Amino acid sequence: MGRTAELVGVSVRTLHHWDEIGLVSPQTRTWSDYRIYTAEDVARIQRVLLYRELGMPLAKIQQVLDDPEVDVAAHLESQHAQLLDRIARLQEMVSAVEQMMEAENMGKRLTAEQQAEILGSDWDPKWEEEAKEKWSDTPEWAQGERVKEQMSAEDWKRVKEEVDAFEAELGEAHRAGVQPGSEEGNRLAEAHRASIGRWFDITHSKHVLIARSYVDDPRFAEHYDKQGEGVSSWLKALIDENARAHGVDPETAEWE
CATH class of the missing domain: 1.20.5 (Single alpha-helices involved in coiled-coils or other helix-helix interfaces)
Known part of the structure; x- marks a missing residue:
């Protein structure tokens, strides 16, 4: 009986009760009166469970199952x-x-101060205001805002940990001499593109244009160069060559 109860997902006590009221009585018993449920008995149990799930009283279920006219x-x-x-x-x-x-x-969206507390001393809340002034009327900004609205403090911590780990990986690859356009270089560029893609849809063309700020904006250059001198320009080169491999000319890339 225990094995049957486990098979159909009910307790042994339930099977005992159904046997006592005649709802499901096993057709076979051992010499020691141990209940043996046949395949036909199990099928009846499953029909009982179905009808019970639909809210039918046990008495009605028994009537339906036992009435030959049904x-x-x-x-x-x-x-x-x-x-x-x-x-x-x-x-x-x-x-x-x-x-x-x-x-x-x-x-429950985190405030700029809460974000800064999680993202660390490198994060300046003023950057978000600056970005808002430049991009608030774009679809990408709206998409990113929708993502942020769904994020909890734990989500922000996870993102911070993932970004830190990836940027450390960039530093190691730069020191190891990974070349732009190589298989490993393109993999890193795609991983970087995916990290931005958590906020909004980003094509290879958009990636190229964003990467220009890594050398044009001293703040970005300083951020990436913490992983090693020249990492910012090297990262831009990785992104440019990866875009080229996907049919995009970095020199004529457009925001599309």
Whole structure:
């Protein structure tokens, strides 16, 4: 009985009760009165579970199962329709709950100060204001803002850890002499593009244009060069050559 109970997902006590009330009584017993459930018995149990899930009382279930006049096919078709209806209602409930969760999360976005606390002393909250002034009317900015609205403090910590680990990997690759345009160089460029892609959709052309700031803006250059002298310009070269491998001329790249 224990094995049958485990198989169908009910307790032994439940099977005992169903046997006592005649709902599911095993057709075979051993000489020591141990219950042995046949495949037919298990099939009956599964039908009981189905009807019970639909809210049918046990007495009604027994009546349906034992009445030879019941059209089993028609009855199962009716139960199937009820299940589909229940699934549709549950899907509507799931959608409503997700909307409530989204609304709740939107009200919990981290402040610039909280972000700075997590991102560390290298992060200046003024940078976000500067970026907002330049890009707030772009689709990319709107996409990034939607991502941030869903992020918790733990999400920000995870992103910080991933970025730190990747930038350390860049420093190691630079010291190891990884060349722009090499297989490893292109892999690193794609990983860097993916790290930006967590915020908004980024093509190889966009990647090239963003990378120009790594040498043109002293703040970016200083940030990457903490991993080693020349890492910023080397990273730009990685990105340019990877873009070239994907059919983009870095010299004529456009924001598209």
